[in-house]
Amino acid sequence: MASLQIRELPEHVYRMLADKAQRERRSLAQQAIVELDKLTEAEGRSRRLRTVAALQAAIKEGRSVVTRLEPADAIREDRDR
Numbered sequence: 001m002a003s004l005q006i007r008e009l010p011e012h013v014y015r016m017l018a019d020k021a022q023r024e025r026r027s028l029a030q031q032a033i034v035e036l037d038k039l040t041e042a043e044g045r046s047r048r049l050r051t052v053a054a055l056q057a058a059i060k061e062g063r064s065v066v067t068r069l070e071p072a073d074a075i076r077e078d079r080d081r
Helices: 011-023 028-060 072-080
Strands: none
Touching: 011 028
């Protein structure tokens, strides 16, 4: 498993993370992993929502829709999540 070390973490960020870890009964490292995981999920969700909105607009305007992913690649990406 990969490892991450963070130097010069701002005190307010550390305190917020430590407080949340204590409330959730997690170690600081466990809480950091949870927060980073949420961040990546939110980013992926946001990207998907933008893509869907763009596709809906194109369809509504009667434009052809071209995707960059091959169907098999899209399915594989979904399975890997």
